[in-house]
Amino acid sequence: MPEGHIDKIAEETGFSGVVWIDRDGQIEFAKAYGLANRTYHVPNTVDTRFGIASGSKGFTALAVLSLVRDGALGLDTTARSLLGKDLPLIADDVTIEHLLTHTSGIGDYLDEEVNTDITDYFIGAAHELTTTEAFLPLLDGHPTKFRAGERFAYCNGGFVVLALLAERAGGAGYHDLVRERVLRPAGMTRTDFLRSDELPADAAVGYLPLDGVNRSNIFHLPVLATGDGGIHTTAADISTFWRALFAGDIVDSVEEVVRPRCAVPEESLRYGLGFWLHESTDTVILAGYDAGASFKSTHDPHTGTTRTVLSNTSPGAWPIARALAL
Template sequence: MPQGDIDKIAKETGFSGVVWVDRAGQVEFAKAYGLANRTYHVPNTLDTRFGIASGSKGFTALAVLSLVQDGVLELSTTARSLLGRDLPLIADDVTVEHLLTHTSGIGDYLDEEADTEITDYVIGAAHELTTTEAFLPLLDGYPTKFRAGERFGYCNGGFVVLALLAERAGGVGYHDLVRERVLRPAGMTRTDFLRSDELPADAAVGYLPLNGADRSNIFHLPVLATGDGGIHTTAADISTFWRAFFAGDIVDSVDEIVRPRCDVPEESMRYGLGFWLHKSTDTAILVGYDAGASFKSTHDPHTGTTCTVLSNTSPGVWPIARVLAL
């Protein structure tokens, strides 16, 4: 797509974020739009770090799968074997593989099928959510929706449980686990878990409309992200990630990770182990949507083409992603 067309859509929609396209490591299009901080009129740049919401589920999956590769966990490991008496409503036969493929059937603390708006306050005391263990009270009390393995049912809570299992099995906190097993081997030097109440100068504040004003998302999301989403990154780092992932620099089992496990016709996609997949090609996809954040990145392993759109608003990414056919 010509730059003029992207510029036109960005202007019409008030897009705030970054659009990036590269092929085999050569940048074909890269441009930043809008403001990272509206109070101080700080513009977004190509180096701005954005929260990617559920886009970071892929990183959680890879941290878990690296433990599987090392023999610390197995895909057949049951959640119950590590949860003990915690979260008693999770069925005894739910496994790591069920959680990775969204086929666990467990009840979800952040149910995307619920009748809520993106501007609603749904997680309670956001400032208390700084560790994975701190999520236990939030995860508890949700009955099973369906039998494990019966069908696909997107579950945010399932990836928090994965982070918890990884911590307990590996003996390392989730954040350090991802840093050591995913970010470092991938060479993602600008990617990290940032507290929402102390964002650095190069991170974009997430915005959403509330009561006629643009407010930050600080009270809508956990103050520090865990397994189901929220890491901060740059467009360049995402491209670095895709190349490292498909090169086998993070884990060896790339083909198994991107092997379709579930058809998800309502999303016109398929799902592997922690990654969305194109409905008919080998393109791998990461997607994120939350209060004050939206993100979509696709990578075609055959051509080496990466297309990434990041935004510090909830609706920002989608108009441009559609015209880029992401």
């Protein structure tokens, strides 16, 4: 796609973020638009770090799968075997694989099947959510929606439960597990879990419209991301990630990670283990949408082509992602 066409969409939509396209690590297009911090008029750059919302579910999945590789967990391990008396409404037969494929049927603390607005406040005391264990009160009390394995239903809470199970099986905190088992072997040096109340200078503030003005998302998201999304990263690190994943640097069984487990016809997609998949090709997808964040990245393992759009607004990434056919 010509640069001028992307520029035109960016101008017409007020896009704030980064667009990046490369083939086997060779950059074909990389450009930043808009402001990382509107108060101080700090521009985005191609090196700016963005929150990617549910895009980091793939990192949670890989941390869990690395524990499976090491024998600390199995895909058939039940959640109950590690939860003990916690979260009693989760059925006894729900397994790691059910949670990874959104087929667990558990009730969701952030249910995307319910009609809600992105500007709504869901999580209460955001400043208290600094650990995975701190999510237990939010995860509790949601009745089962269907029997485990019955069907696909996207479940944010399921990936927080996965983070909790990984901690209990892996003997370390979720953030450290992802750093040691995913980010470090992938070579993702600019990716990390950043507190929203002390973002570094190279990170974009997330914005959303509230009461007729654009405000930061600090009260809408957990102050520190956990298993269902919110890590901060750069376009270059995402490209690095895809190459490392398919080189086998993170887990050995990449084919199992990206093997289709569920059809998701309402999205014209399929789903593997923590990753979206194109409905008819081998292209693998990470995507995220939340208050003050939107993100989509696709990777074609045959051509090595990565296309990534990151934005620090909720709707920002989608017009350009559609134009790039992401």
